[in-house]
Amino acid sequence: MGYRFKDRAQLYQALTHRSAIMELSSSGVCSDALPWNERFEFLGDAVLGLAISRRLMDLGQGLVEGELSRIRAALVNEVSLAVVARTLDLGRFLVLGKGAAKSGGRKRDSLLADGLEAVIGAVFNDGGFAAAEAVVDVLFGNVLRGDLMHLVQTDFKTMLQELTQEKFKKVPSYEVLLETGPDHNKVFEVRVILGTEELGRGSGASKKRASQAAAQQAFSKLSNEGEGEETP
Template sequence: MVDELIEKADIKSLENKLGVHFEDKNLLRQAVTHKSFPNENKKLNIKDNERLEFLGDSVLGLAISTYLFNKCENSPEGELAKTKAILVSSETLAEKARKLDLNKNLLLGRGEEITGGRERESILADSTEAIFGALYLEKGFVEAKSFIISLFKKDINKVLSGEYEKDYKTLLQETVQKDSDKTPQYQVIEELGPDHNKKFVVEVELADDKLGKGRGSSKKKAEQKAARKALENLDIYAEE
């Protein structure tokens, strides 16, 4: 029963997908172990991935920052920070988790499994960073950086060429939650035009502070524009 529970994480399959051989298999298994699993299986004495996620966050940041610093020699600090913010967002990291089949090999508690934790963005993003932490401990920074840059290369090129579709709502939420536990709230404050050509005006607020407005042909587009304006007002993004 114990082996059956733990082997829900297919380590050999993970190694093949990563293209990396781990001498310490437990390290790789820990990277895909959500805290809910050991909480529900205390007798297994298995560690969750939170410490590896903490380490991997720094490894990812340094790898991306170093690459951008060397590649974009004429870019100011602000531009580098914008590019990095997109690349290390939860949305992008969750996408990488799916690409690496981490979602299929997570060790989750029964409660998280039932409530869709295997596809939850925050869990997937954390597991990706935990993998980076495990790679760093197993192979060192040079190899971990090489893996990360290879994984993000297409995204980096898209961002630098202006082709990347920025998720401003995600960026805004992650920005404000660094210093606050509050979440930006979006409200339609005006609807313009006939039904077949309606425009929506959305305002985003944080607590009682109005951060920005946006207009679009759909509520979703208006929210994105409002989030972008908020980022500009917070000096995170400059007008393009």
């Protein structure tokens, strides 16, 4: 990550999930003076958004405001942040309650994304914006220097197929559930199925868009499932 904390207690707080503090409290330990990472997560969300926006202004000279906003959203969404967190092996360092840890919390996208934002917030609090921006450059630099428009053209159908093949040795199928509206303004609703289980639904102005929306929902669902889930 490229940053050394002056106050390591801030890093520890950034890595501490609410479940760990609540567990201490329920066991009779006074937890009032033991903060968890949600305040740093709140701060880190804002710092990350600003740092990414500044870099996009520099690197995306030919892009209009709407495109810049979509690219930023693609970079800082839960799935993308979890991917970055995994490159740091962040899950291994999260301080979780026993229940959260046993349920696969160290691999859950939401906890990884929140933890990464909290760490960025802690860097800002400890070293200022320049330090936080430097960390963001390290974590997101390769992506930012690549094809930015590719970030908003993600093929979730391919991503879902790769994921289901890896986890379940199966490929999903798609079914059109509904087709409404006149020819010039149709709306399609599609569901994605793995075996006999429905994984997600999506709608769009074409079957392709609806299928992508369904695949995105399914991909997010499967990515957030902890270990030990039954195979569909």
